[in-house]
Every structure is written in structure tokens, then in C-alpha cells.
Ligand SMILES: O=C(O)CCC(=O)C(=O)O
């Protein structure tokens with residue numbers, strides 16, 4: 163049932179460019195799913211198992227540290243880098259906080275690159291050897307996979323295959339390892355779930371860990387559908403920036419992480435989303451090919467990726483409004 167809604171697509175069909183029919187088929191199926199449900203699971207993505215395992219090892223060790231040690235890394239504006247504890251982030255329009263703590267890895271600085279000054283530097287937990295190497299390698303690998311998915315998205319929108327390349331080459335992307343602890347009565351508000359229903363802000367999200375129960379997407383008919391993919395697959399979904407760029411042709415679908423029943427409630431859940439963002443200065447303006455008489459421009463006011471992100475971080479409690 164859910165596999166009908168969230169198809170599993172083998173990205174080797176796209177990467178193997180010597181077979182144009184296979185490539186075209188991948189592009190067609192990906193874009194069809196993004197117009198209908200906004201989610202796919204990508205299999206055979208080529209990210210080596212040890213790269214994923216090393217990150218899991220490092221983040222589990224970090225989240226096991228005492229709260230006081232973790233709070234030393236709760237720095238900076240909007241949780242942009244480092245640690246964000248329980249009780250901060252909530253879904254837009256929901257007062258109940260999510261039952262999660264998380265860490266943010268951003269883009270590593272490149273000395274001499276003009277964009278470097280716009281991004282806060284990463285910070286790293288000194289208690290966990292190998293944390294930096296493992297998570298930065300996973301960031302690079304997920305970014306590379308995201309670039310390939312965006313090439314297939316571009317082709318499906320009748321754009322040049324490399325349309326997104328110079329708009330994402332120093333994107334403000336974030337790798338966010340998340341820890342949802344075992345559920346205890348009395349933790350959080352009575353209405354709290356692991357992650358309240360929301361849409362992602364960025365262009366696309368690549369999610370490691372969707373094999374663990376809890377993730378649900380809201381279907382067009384208004385039904386919550388559990389995402390149950392094969393564990394090796396990486397879920398890749400459309401975010402609000404891509405929905406807006408495409409004038410709502412591609413759908414940023416509402417999703418959530420529910421509190422699972424026993425025995426899953428008694429064990430922690432870990433996931434690692436990678437929020438792929440465009441370059442901060444990128445102007446999000448409806449693509450001309452997505453504006454038609456049947457689908458007039460819903461967003462006549464363009465907005466930069468940076469302005470859009472700031473607005474949205476205020477809405478979810480990660481940034482305080484400027485007075
Ligand atoms: O933990 C998950 O499986 C999904 C998390 C999520 O949707 C998010 O952080 O935006």
C-alpha cells in the first residue's frame with residue numbers, strides 16, 4: 163500500500179547514462195512521484211555502508227553524553243551549528259514541542275571562497291573522536307546524491323540537466339542527526355509527538371533512517387500513510403523551496419514522526435536528514451515553464467533563499483524575531 167505511494171527508485175538507472183531509455187524512465191517516475199506525493203525512496207545510491215555506520219556510531223556516542231556536556235555546544239543563532247536540546251523546536255502553528263534533540267553540521271569553510279563569510283563555522287564535540295570526519299563525509303556523500311536527484315528533477319521540468327549546479331554549489335545545506343529518546347509518560351506536553359506534522363523548508367531532503375517506524379506522510383486523500391521502505395534506501399522528498407520555485411507543480415508534502423507502540427516506544431529512534439538548500443543569495447522565483455493559464459503564478463514576489471529561511475526559522479521557534 164505505502165509502496166504505491168512512496169515508490170522505490172533504483173538510481174543506477176539514472177547514473178548509467180549509456181542507456182537513454184533507463185535514464186528517461188527514472189526521470190519520468192521521479193517527477194511523477196514528486197507531482198503526486200512529493201516523496202520517493204532511492205535505492206542503490208552508492209553511499210558505502212561504513213560511511214553511514216561511522217556517523218551513527220559518532221552521533222549515538224554524542225547523544226549519550228550528560229546534558230551539561232551537550233549544552234556546551236548549544237551555541238549560535240537559530241541552532242545553525244552544534245546542539246539543540248529538547249523543548250526548542252516545534253512544528254509551525256503548533257505549541258507542542260517535538261520529542262527530539264539534534265545536532266547541525268553545516269558546510270565546511272573553504273579559505274578564500276567569497277561565500278564562506280556568510281556561513282557560521284562548524285563546531286565539533288571534542289569528546290567524540292572521529293565525529294567530524296564521519297559526519298562531514300556523510301554530508302559530502304548526501305550532497306553528491308542530492309545533486310544527482312536534482313539533475314533528474316531539472317530534466318523532468320524541461321530545464322537543462324545542470325540547471326541547479328551553480329545554484330547549489332555552496333548551498334546552505336544542513337546535516338541534522340536526530341535522537342528521539344524512549345517515550346516516557348510525562349515528557350513534553352501531552353500533545354507532543356516525536357516530530358509534529360510539518361513540511362521541510364529546503365529544496366529537497368535526503369533522509370537516512372526512515373526504516374525505523376514512525377515516519378508518516380499525508381496523502382492527497384488526507385490519510386496518514388506510514389513510510390515503510392527497504393532499510394538500505396534513502397528517502398528523498400520535495401521541500402517548500404522547490405515547491406515554491408516550481409509554482410506548486412512539485413509537492414512539498416506534510417509529514418510527521420508519530421510515537422510508535424510498544425516495543426518501539428521503549429527504544430530510541432535515530433535518523434539523519436540532510437536538508438539540501440540552495441546558495442543563500444539564490445532568488446526563488448517561479449520557473450516560467452511552471453506558470454501556465456491553468457496554473458497562474460502563485461508567488462509573484464520573488465524572495466532570496468536566505469530571507470525565506472529566516473522567515474521559516476522564526477515560525478518554528480529556532481530564531482527569535484528581530485525587533
Ligand atoms: O526522523 C525522521 O524520520 C524525519 C524527520 C523530519 O521529517 C525532519 O527532521 O524534517
Ligand SMILES: [Fe+2]
Pocket residue numbers: 360361362417
Ligand atoms: Fe521533515
